[in-house]
Amino acid sequence: MTRHDCLARDAVDALSPLRALFALDRLDAEGIVYLDGNSLGVLPRATPDRVREVVASEWGVGLIRSWNAAGWITLSQRIGDKIARLVGAGPGELVVADSTSINLFKVLSAAISMAKTDTPSRRRIVSERSNFPTDLYIADTLAREHGFELALMDDDEVGTAVDDRLAILLLTHVNYRTGRMHRMAEVSRAAHAAGALMVWDLAHSAGAVPVDLRASGVVDDAGDFAVGCGYKYLNGGPGAPGFAWAHPRHTARMDREQWRQPLSGWLGHAAPFEFTADYRPAPGMSRFICGTPPMLSLAALECGVDTVLAADAHGGITALRRKSVALTDVFIELVEWRCRGHGLRVVTPRDVTVRGSQVALAHDTGAYAMVQALIARGAIGDFRAPDILRFGFTPLYTRFVDVWDAVDRLRQILETGEWREPRFNVRAAVT
């Protein structure tokens, strides 16, 4: 394989027109290869003007009139409906609000509440030791508060933990460090067969890999609750709000039982502008909204989601997934061929059916410094403690030639040994 081969693959890539949706001119001019869309997606070209419109016109001129005139009041639901299309959910089933962490607190509270009623003898939440820390912190806090036990397992032990003690299985679909992906329907089915509830974190999946939360209507294979992130593959911008989903059979029950989630804010009230002292939860998923959402960040998120929906005209998520697998395949192949002999190991599964849209490499001593040295050479990935070099591939804008160039630079910093320079070994506040 040569750089020319990669350019040739880009030339015939049916998704390549989508790259024009992103503001990559400056990065391209500087020769920067960005492989960190799994941490923060690239700026869509439409976003600056849209945000400017919200700031200058909707806020600046419309002011409070924009709650009605600009549709602020239902923006969480409107964007939620768009994201729903990317994760196999239906209209009205998904809302955008707050952060992923806070949304997990809400849906996990719902799951615990249901488990207490339906399976009162079970007091066990199982998750993975390697899950994203916030998920574990939130689960731990809620478990302590409600008298549940949080049991953490290694990846390969989770299957054995699905037994008649299990109340809730909490998993992240694609692991943030390793990029390993769960077989969603299969795992949900196993949890349900054991009589447990299934909560999915889609932070590293939504917009990147096919997700079918409803399992095309097969209730046993469907998830029960899910949350996800707006600023990774959905390109919503730094700190974009997250989202929350519940299976409609659960929201129907919440409606019947007038169930309230603990973060009971005014905008999740059935009649928010009546300003009554008694809380009456809004119907369906809208009860999972709390306070006023950050409109500027919400507007940017919509632009980001629209970039993923634009792929519909080019084969949609199936085409995105095909390209994502090809990109990660090429990356792994090139690393193993061109960077061998420097102590790097490929951590992400070779089996593409359990691989997300990222590749993690491990190095015993140099992972942090290698990432810094790579960034200095204009190839941006990130470090994840203690030993991971992480590279994300966003098929909307990542090219095969980007993969070549990133590996080429990795090879350079390895062969020159420049990553050992002291300047690359000073830890910054954010690593």
Next chain:
Amino acid sequence: MTRHDCLARDAVDALSPLRALFALDRLDAEGIVYLDGNSLGVLPRATPDRVREVVASEWGVGLIRSWNAAGWITLSQRIGDKIARLVGAGPGELVVADSTSINLFKVLSAAISMAKTDTPSRRRIVSERSNFPTDLYIADTLAREHGFELALMDDDEVGTAVDDRLAILLLTHVNYRTGRMHRMAEVSRAAHAAGALMVWDLAHSAGAVPVDLRASGVVDDAGDFAVGCGYKYLNGGPGAPGFAWAHPRHTARMDREQWRQPLSGWLGHAAPFEFTADYRPAPGMSRFICGTPPMLSLAALECGVDTVLAADAHGGITALRRKSVALTDVFIELVEWRCRGHGLRVVTPRDVTVRGSQVALAHDTGAYAMVQALIARGAIGDFRAPDILRFGFTPLYTRFVDVWDAVDRLRQILETGEWREPRFNVRAAVT
């Protein structure tokens, strides 16, 4: 008093240069008087460029590098320090995060936790029936969960509720409907004398009236916890994040006891980028941060806070307060003189020592329609169910002539009776 008198007062107003900090050109050109800065503050002139910079440069070009290079990682604390100066708190004592509702959940959780330890026989949270609904919903949820009772009182009964059953007194400094303001130090002192904790909601105070949370070092008169809103008098834009404060003696104790708030997210961890499975709360107030904050909205909030800090060169909060009192005095006087005989009552206290920066009028049947008719005539206030016409006065940009013009239009819609037209009586989604 004449319109000319109002213009004359504006001509000698030492704060008048501050109005140039706001993007009011279009509203001025259209003859719109905006008296709703207590719902959503006006756009600062600096905000569009700053937001554009964050979007196009910090996000678009810097991407993940901006966590360090643009200071995203400590932005919540940096803006928090600025807001601290407006509410009598010290550096490091206040953080910006999430929404006001969610921040209330955090600090009220802390207060409940402390009360359980320190005053275990007390199980009573007292608030006002007329408090902002979200505050009551959050308090109700937490009270149920922790076996506390939430007792709601009328304004004038709160004093009598301060007894040896009281664990936590939760009040909003300036009432969102009536504009009535509590005497903060006096109420805090009474709560402390009774052995209870004092939680303040500053949504309608921060940036508008003098607030001295630390009571200049008099611990008995100081608050214990506080929250506030970024998009009212702080001019942070629609849905700007809120803030949370705790008295430093409490955060010192939280540090000693490694106390964790329930919304335990990764950015409130002592070492967020170690990504450890165990939660170790960040020291001080930083533990009250949860997930990644919405950077676009955060950047806009900083511009808004800066407009209030700009008043420091013109007499600061003392001068702002003096003008605010004068504006509300003139409004009340003009309404009573020019709008009499139409059934309007002034609800806001005449006593300026217990009046916030807004004036509420009540009308038994026409409040909603009158507000709509006023907006159609270019004077924007808002309606609060069931019978309130609410007008906010932001001394940074509200002029005396604005007060004249607003009352003049109110008089017109009353004398013509046009507010009775059907088009003003159709309820919109947001009222």
